[in-house]
Amino acid sequence: MQNGFNRRSLMLGAAALPVGAVPAFAQQVTITGAGATFPRPVYERWGQSAREALGITLNYQSIGSGGGINQITNRTVDFGATDAPRTAAQLTEANLIQFPTVMGSVVLIVNLPGVADNTLKLTSDLLADIFAGRITRWNDAKLVEANREIRLPNLPVSPVYRADASGTTFVFTTYLSRVSESWRAGPGAATSVQWPVGNGARGNEGVSNTVRNTPGAISYTENAYATVNRLVTTQLRNKSGRFVKPEMPTFLAAAALADWNRPGFAADLVDLSGDDVWPIVSPTFILLPTNPVADRVVGSRNTMRFFDWTMRTGADAARRLEYIPLPENVQARVRASWSAVRDPSGAAITFA
Amino acid sequence: MSDTTHAPASPPAMRRTIGSTGDTIFEWLCRGAGLFVLLLLGAIILTLFIGGLPAFREFGVQFIWSSDWNPVEGRESYGALVPILGTIITSILAIMLGVPVAFGIAFFLTELAPPWLRQPIGTAIELLAAVPSIIFGMWGLFVLVPFVQTYIQLPFGETLGALPLIGGIFESNNFAGTSIFAASMVLAIMILPFIAATMRDVFNQVPPVYKESAYGLGATRWEVMTGVVLPYTRISVVGGIMLGLGRALGETMAVTFVIGNANRLAGSLFDPSTTIASVVAMEFPESLMGSLKQSSLLALGFLLFFISFVVLAVSRWLLRSRLK
16 A cells, blocks of 8 residues: 555556557447358458458358348348248248349269269269169169269268258259159258258268268268368269269359349259259348348448448459359349338438 | 153254344245246246147147158158157167266276375366367267277177177168267266266265175175175265266257267167257257247257156156165
8 A cells, every 4th residue: 555556556447448449449340140151151251351441340150041041030140141042922021131142053072982073973863862862882883874984982872961951952952853853752942851861960061071071971062162171073964964063164154044033133043954054053142131220220231331342342252262253233233122221210221 | 850751752943033134034045046946947847848839739749759850841740759769869878888987987996996096087087077068079070980980880780780680770871970879979978977976976985894894704896896885875876877867868069969960760879860959959040930840849848858857757766765
């Protein structure tokens, strides 16, 4: 107590510090989003650039499309992300608008010792048989017949699927339902189905990991995960009967045929006809509330600012990760659709 | 002095002393705490039951033995058989794998270990209990699953798979390694510390005079253990095992990582399956409020409560002669 520098004044001084430090970070805003693991690589890349360029920090939780839909319906996040598009009725009921950000491709990944990247040839029938459990070994006669140039090992087939509700599953099972009558009558197409055989893993990340650790495994995942984790992918026979490789030219060929006039921009890019078309491509969507409450208006505005910026400047980053950016005319229509987002007073929220 | 010939018939009446307000408040606080626990438990059970009622109404009693789990809109059908069986089988297997090892550890620590070794090993066991379960899940996925895949599944399948009736449970086409067996192993390691620590503590509490009398009569270490120590400590040993079983029944994260998440009936120990806790953890975040799926998951939670209650009741019945 002799000098003024006692414990109490030290504590008061320490308590005063953070208060003074806050204003320096005031211009950093955070937007929160949750949903699909499908576009996570490109959203994270965009988020990193946006921190310096826009002052917006993106907090994206890749919990799967089902989780994203749930969170945005409950308004616990600023935006939801899903690959399974919502119908017009579902969007109106939940007061949401839906717009696409990029298009991505679902590829097949395998772990077969001795089989190189993009050499295994699969037809849609073989794929449906594998995931339905009708083909159980890799040197099955049907597989060997389609792959005479390579040597298939004598391993059991271990299909791996997404255990969580996933838009990637939705896209893949939509494809299987289109090419296989028995699949359509059986498990069907949804974000989560009852898989006849195989193991489940959580997220595109979990699936990639499981395939990497299991010889004889086959699964479906978004292309970026296959590239980043250096997993072996396969060729697929498209509707025109040609075997195509999962590469940018085939993805772009599919994207060029997109019909964006469906409600909620839900273009259907699965199993299209075309010589060089990759059969499993899908846009991925963002869900935004049309009626944010007062303290959520800032979040909605910044979300629109973020995605406006990504449409203008994020195409290169997307292409580097082998996603397909939206064409210019679709971008203009997406911006126009944002006028449906209203603040509590009824005015449209500007994002410029 | 006639009082000394009478045995006290009832406890002496409580005396109200001056300044007992603090005592009264404390007494009511304690009563409140006890009541609060009861109310909380009742509230949880009620919430689960009410939340699960739509599922029970939709599927009826079939819910309990249906092995469907079809979430596709338009043909939704949920059944609890696979999660229930998975929970029960992994827990029982975990007990079968873990209790002998825990007993061995307790036996070693109380009888065989030199005194300088007892403290470090005891601490190591307690540290094992403190490891978070998600670490066990990660370790299980990256270390145990490949180990089971290469060194256990193949040899077991080839040798024990040839047995006439039960061979089928050792053979499996599932080579991802994530299976009921892997989950049981992880659970066994997780419940080991509780059971071992409980056993060690109660073994140490056996009065030395009993053990020394037995040794004096010429009994071997094993005979002392089975004839003197175990009967004396039976209640606490069973209590410790039930504690471990309770943890195994409800364990979520560690199991989700290594069990393979397959909502299908498993035909073999090495097939993937799922448990109640695992399926709820995996599918609850994405189930919409009020949907049939969420209701089914809440119904599963209620069934897990019911299973735990049955386990507890069985353990009390096993000890009924000892607990007066």
